[in-house]
Amino acid sequence: EAEPAAGIHHQQLHPLEYAWKFWFDNPSLKSKQTAWGASIRPVHTFSTVEDFWSLYNNIHHPSKLVVGADLYCFKDTIEPKWEDPVCQNGGNWTINCPRGKSDTMWLYTLLAMIGEQFDNGDEICGAVVNVRGKQERISIWTKNAANEATQLSIGKQWKEMLDYNEQIGFIFHDDAKKLGRSVKSKYTI
Amino acid sequence: HADESSGRKSYSRDFLLTFAEQCTYLPVGFEIGSDIADALMSVPVGTAHVFDREPY
Numbered sequence: 750e751a752e753p754a755a756g757i758h759h760q761q762l763h764p765l766e767y768a769w770k771f772w773f774d775n776p777s778l779k780s781k782q783t784a785w786g787a788s789i790r791p792v793h794t795f796s797t798v799e800d801f802w803s804l805y806n807n808i809h810h811p812s813k814l815v816v817g818a819d820l821y822c823f824k825d826t827i828e829p830k831w832e833d834p835v836c837q838n839g840g841n842w843t844i845n846c847p848r849g850k851s852d853t854m855w856l857y858t859l860l861a862m863i864g865e866q867f868d869n870g871d872e873i874c875g876a877v878v879n880v881r882g883k884q885e886r887i888s889i890w891t892k893n894a895a896n897e898a899t900q901l902s903i904g905k906q907w908k909e910m911l912d913y914n915e916q917i918g919f920i921f922h923d924d925a926k927k928l929g930r931s932v933k934s935k936y937t938i
Numbered sequence: 939h940a941d942e943s944s945g946r947k948s949y950s951r952d953f954l955l956t957f958a959e960q961c962t963y964l965p966v967g968f969e970i971g972s973d974i975a976d977a978l979m980s981v982p983v984g985t986a987h988v989f990d991r992e993p994y
Binding site: 763764765766773775776777778790792793795798799800801802803804806807808809810813814815818820857860861863864865866870910 | 950953954957958
């Protein structure tokens with residue numbers, strides 16, 4: 750019997766610095782839950798370049814996700830929740846796009862994270878795309894919101910990577926928890 | 939392509955993109971809950987192992 754293709758392939762896999770996990774929040778489940786975060790589901794963990802593409806090529810890109818969906822890609826050991834011990838003192842940068850226009854920025858964000866292209870990559874928890882009726886929002890979550898220099902470095906690099914020229918804001922999770930929709934950005938770049 | 943100086947496994951976007959076309963099959967061991975499969979997967983879910991999740 751011939752050697753399975755997977756066996757040969759295995760030797761050529763390209764390991765990533767971190768293992769990452771996709772998570773998905775399906776709006777049809779969200780509506781049945783009362784507690785925030787109760788409907789979020791882990792999808793799959795990957796730790797090689799090849800497994801990233803195997804997943805990415807088989808799941809919807811943001812423009813094809815239903816309105817209300819949230820797709821997360823976080824370091825494997827970190828839950829995409831404000832209460833996660835690594836996230837609780839953190840915050841996030843956010844880029845807004847018109848509905849259907851975030852696919853390339855989402856992909857470039859993922860590639861920059863998993864390929865360790867950020868100088869402060871250790872400070873990054875993960876990224877999420879929120880699909881809404883009129884817009885898609887991409888956010889990068891970081892660990893130590895109070896460390897302004899680190900956040901500004903990450904925000905600046907992110908904009909350069911995406912060739913994004915409009916101003917973006919950084920929100921502390923703590924503020925978002927207390928203030929909800931009226932939360933203001935602590936840093937802008 | 940690992941960055942020898944820092945010891946970090948870093949890969950440029952262009953390098954990562956060269957793998958995009960070769961990795962089309964779902965990862966080995968992939969399985970997905972029936973409660974998210976249809977909304978998330980872009981391929982027919984019959985190709986993946988779908989399991990029924992216990993209601994919470």
